[in-house]
Amino acid sequence: MTALLEVRDLRVAFGGTDVVKGIDFSIANGEKLALVGESGSGKTVTALSLLGLATNAHCRGSARFTGNEGSVDLLALPEPELRTIRGRDIAMIFQEPMTALNPLFPVGNQIAEVLQLKQGLDKDACAKAVVELLASTGISEPARRAQAFPHQLSGGQRQRAMIAMALACKPKLLLADEPTTALDVTVRAQILGLLADLQREYGMAVLMITHDLNLVRKFADRVAVMENGRLVEHGTVQAVFASPQHAYTRKLIDSRPKRDVAEAGPDVTADAAPLLQARDVSVAYPVPIPGLRGWLRKGAFVAVKGVTFTITPGRTLGVIGESGSGKSTLALAALGLQPYSGELQVTGQPWGRGKASDKALRRILQVVFQDPFSSLSPRMTVEEIVGEGLLVHQASMSRSERQQRVLQALAEVGLQEQQFPNLLSRYPHEFSGGQRQRLAVARALIVEPSLLVLDEPTSALDVTIQQQVLRLLQTLQRERQLSYLLITHDVDVIRAMAHDVLVMKDGEVVESGSVAQVLDAPQHPYTQALVASVA
């Protein structure tokens, strides 16, 4: 049997630097190959270069594709011929369906466009085929959804529409670039199941690009591991997972967060005064009301409904939920950055008792955000960013003393002057994602808070880096008796970090208790689905 796609010594360069440094792999008909690697390993570029979609890239090597019309080298093919192959023989689905779909057209029209271009169907046949395609991806009411604009669909539905579009011409090979990364965990499993079903039904081959090993284990036949533009390991899923040969593969497989927190005895927690206490906290956003009535008043969208919790010193409260469940809003309310109703007390003091009182509370409560790129001002130096808290809370401090404290805080999060010369005068763009997250932790730590609000602190990081940051947070907790309010959508992170858990759905707490209780014996169906999605 000849391979459907045979890639030999593929090299992709951008402006003189090789991003993909000579990789070989092949996919047989109907095979599911997973290309695994961290961000920057060149896996997406590999897929894009196969379709000639990598802009400004210089590709060498060969990629022999054996379709219905004989065998061609995709890299050597002129653009017009490549265009006929795209969509018809090889289709692609992308990570973020919101940006991959045109917001100005109904999804049905976008799918119909493919059918018109590639199969020359007339209007009525198209409309019928579109509804059939959407139905095959499991979208409810496909006839109505075909008329919907992308923003009117949920994330899962959008990805289903994308899949329908990719499958419109029954391609022989589907390139799936992180197809589930942007989706909620419970939806991920559904989309993955759908892809597996359709793959079997259409008998197509799938090249799945992902960083998620869970997904690989569930979905793929074979796996290829990429590191820095090279394939370091290649084999069947069972073989690679059972006995990984390369150190990097072992590191990846081993990168599930590990639990290493002080399990405080019950005597400590019972007596300690609570650091943060919330009773019946609700947050509502004003939303416009359509029609004339909206001119005079605003409606209210209740993002958080009556949440109650307590955090005591040295413990971590994990809040888990999907996007839109109100967990980040809860974090903002706890920080006093979002108006709320109900009772919220930091060491017994509520927010909003005047400037001086709030300022004192801010020293107790600090925050680390999700995105390490937007959480540091790109035009400030490390010294300015980390030292800002001291400017606010200890304004009388001399500059040299402040520098000392900044260096101390940086050393505590593992950033040393020896490793980064002129550390203080550097700008954030010179640091990687994990290092930036360390900077954000240092900025919070410098005012010596007792409680850190961690809003998805590791979601934007690669798995191996995620593990390092979590380990840092665990160490800091043990050394400083820090408490954490940990907001995340990742069950593994909760399992590794939290003492107590709140499960949120649509603004409400559906389940709460100790981490063992909630994750090992979930009661609520939603919690059960969450826990099942990572098992």
Add this chain to the structure above:
Amino acid sequence: MATRPPSHSPARRAWARFRRNRLGYWSLLAFCTMAVLSLFAEVVSNDRPLVVRYEGSYYFPLVRDYPETTFGGDFLTATDYLDPFIRERLAQDGNWAIFPLNRYGPKTLNYFAANPNPSAPTSENWLGTDDRGRDLLAQLIYGFRVSVFFALALTVTGVAIGVLAGALQGFFGGKTDLAFQRFIEIWGAMPELYLLIIFSAIFAPSLALLLVLLSLFGWMGLSDYVRAEFLRNRQLDYVRAARALGVGNWQIIVRHILPNSLTPVVTFLPFRMSGAILALTSLDFLGLGVPPGTPSLGELLAQGKNNIDAWWISLSTFAVLVMTLLLLTFMGDALRDALDPRKVDHVPAPETKA
């Protein structure tokens, strides 16, 4: 990491990208040279000598007026150094005078010209004279200076007002934003040109009055951009983190959001300057601009229109105007490219694993 390039702020990197655009960079150099030269216009083009040596003593007519009697004339009026009689006296034994490159000031009437006014270019008046006998080259030099520095002042005031208004609107949002936005709509609907005509009828025309009037209307386009940037930046995590630290509103505006919101402002600077130059020129052309007697490109263009056969007036003025606007546009293009976040540096940022 043994070696690493020195730390560069985003502004430094943008400057490096700007320098890489050769056309823009040379335009900046040329424009700055022209602007600085025009600052010293009195030394370059004037109707008085820089230094005079007359019968054993030194005179500095550039800074002091001397009566004609000083140089053997009959009258107590200020010396006209273009007078053939005075020239003759200064050329006598032991006397000398250093004249500027161009021997005419912006208001100097050449009474001793060989040709009728307006005179075509001659060896005396290198670009000819206008219909009142004033030297065209001198007028262009001084007119350029007035235009450029008026435009600079207008840009500075417009940017200051625009940034302030946009920042307040964008930062506080909500009702403040709404109120300001309605005010801008009403203010922007005022007929600017009619107001200028009315005001120039009421008050004595002057550059300061023009500056005030044009500034009152010139800030609105910019404030929209700054407002949008503030609206975007104020909900970014680094602003939230600053709030969580307890940083005050004013500090957040100045230290955190403003430096990250200035890209559109800087990008538009050259275009705003060329717009301001053009505005002044067209007002002068219509006679609503600078007070009569002030050298101005617009007034020269009007003369060129009135004396259509005196091709040297319109052609040279047109050339100066095109040159200036073109340089500013090239600079603007380069600046826009340099500040475009989608453009990548050729030197990749050092990446190390955490």
